[in-house]
Amino acid sequence: TAARRGPVLCCADSNIAVDNLTAGCAKAGLRVVRIGRPEATRYDLEKFNLLEMVKDAKAQDPNAEDRGHFAHQRAILEDAEVVCSTCAGADHPVLQGKEFGCVLIDEAGQTTELAVLVPLMKMRSDGVVTLVGDHRQLPPTISNVDVDVEGLGTSLFERLSSHGVEPFMLDVQYRMHPAIAAFPAVASYNGKLRSGVSGAMRKAPQGIAWPLPEAPVTFLPVEGKEKSEGTSWFNETEVEAVEALLGSALAWNDIAPTEIGVITPYAAQARLIRRRLGCPPPGKRAAAGAVGVALVEVSSVDGFQGREKDLIIVSTVRANTSGKVGFLGDPRRLNVTITRSRRGLVVVGHFDTLSADEHTWRPWLTWAQERGLVAGCEASNPTAVGALKQLELLTEDQLLKALDATYTTQKQ
Missing domain, CATH: 3.40.50.300 (P-loop containing nucleotide triphosphate hydrolases)
Structure with a gap:
């Protein structure tokens, strides 16, 4: 015992x-x-x-x-x-x-x-x-x-x-809406990660203009400009976009500010967003009487590993003409970034800069673009759109019985 x-x-x-x-x-x-x-x-x-x-x-x-x-x-x-x-x-x-x-x-x-x-x-x-x-x-x-x-x-x-010690994989995730889990399940886990929570249990937060209502994932292109601060980077245009998204989401009273997380790869951007919103550093108590955006948690991606929120807004920061993304190009960091949310994921960034990263961000952006998840862009793959919409309709039992994360073949 x-x-x-x-x-x-x-x-x-x-x-x-x-x-x-x-x-x-x-x-x-x-x-x-x-x-x-x-x-x-x-x-x-x-x-x-x-x-x-x-x-x-x-x-x-x-x-x-x-x-x-x-x-x-x-x-x-x-x-x-x-x-x-x-x-x-x-x-x-x-x-x-x-x-x-x-x-x-x-x-x-x-x-x-x-x-x-x-x-x-x-x-x-x-x-x-x-x-x-x-x-x-x-x-x-x-x-x-x-x-x-x-x-x-x-x-x-x-x-x-x-060295040959096979890990025991926990192959069912209970955090994310199945549509949010769809890309990392295939890209990071070879289709072996399945969802044990239905879309009906993870309703998309109101106040966000989801391109596909059945799939609470979107990329919001922003034409900003990165600026350096020591060895870190920040992007004021993306901060303004994050503020607008938060204002819209909170106006509907569908989600508590404490259930929203803003994450970014760069410490300088996290500090700037916290100053603008008036929220404390991670783990610290908000000021007495704080309400609204001041209760939103803002953190670096690395500091948010292991955490989760109903709505995650990501500020990717990098925006340049040379297509340099720095350590954003690590697929493990992308995996952490896009798997923190339960009900909705919004990624804010410079499309051209991120799409220049052919091994990490370009595959995710291609996946999003094919399914019409890039704000202002039409879907380029109607079949993929239909498959993503279908995830919203599947029950937990149907999701769990799927052979892999594509949900195209069911066990007999």
Whole structure:
């Protein structure tokens, strides 16, 4: 039983990913404790932070142990079903000498092998470890090129997979409208990813002029101009387009601002959008009395991996005459970008610049253009349009019984 095994140690490389773990465990009704500095914890999850839990206990009982007393902290940990921390945080002094029978590493495809070693050292000799991740999404962030060349930028998840350890694929997604999932299911997962949620359960948000109402995906061409800020980029014309989209979506009162995410590959663009909207950095509490667009979450694509919202608006930023897209050309980053939304996806960008990227963005734009999903452009493939419309009509059972993500052949 869980009581005999003791708590499960769940780790991820970033604080954002650990917050996602903590929130998921709490939503599932598990007794979860988050280790780490309270200021590094998302404001709505502070009550699960170990130091905050000790402080609350002290406030309720003046005779309780002091906040910093390890015995009190260890007692809270022993009562937990799940202990969450960053990989580095697994070496926290409060866990000194503590061993776990079960260790889980989330976002393992984005975590270096060296980082994974820290929680693994906390596993009992007869324990088990589970790596949960997706090597088709973003890899570990390595700032030193030499280190990356030497192989330290490869995750343990990817290394095991490349050496013949076959991952167990979770081949049914329950997040996205089937039409949103259609392209990544084929382009990133070879048609093996199917949808377990129907279009009827993911109605398109009102207030957005969806070219195809049955498919809440659109590309909005914007003739802006990129500008550099240090090593980052921003695009003021796209910011104005994002503001207009948000105003239109919120005017219909069909979607809460907290269920809208604006993501962009570049930190400079994210900062500019946050300044214009008046919203806080990711994980920080909005100002008292904040309403409307000030409650929208704005983040980089990398920072939003593992997250989801009902409506996602993407600002791609790059707009130049040479067709340079920088790290937007990584297909793993595109995969993360277009798989964050549940009900609707709007991509704002410069068509000519993005379509110059023949290996990543051009295939997605071609897919969208064939199906009439580029705002202001007619569909070039009526058959593909019909197939995409059909997804809206399929039930969960029909979606799950499909042989692959194209839904053209059903099992007998």
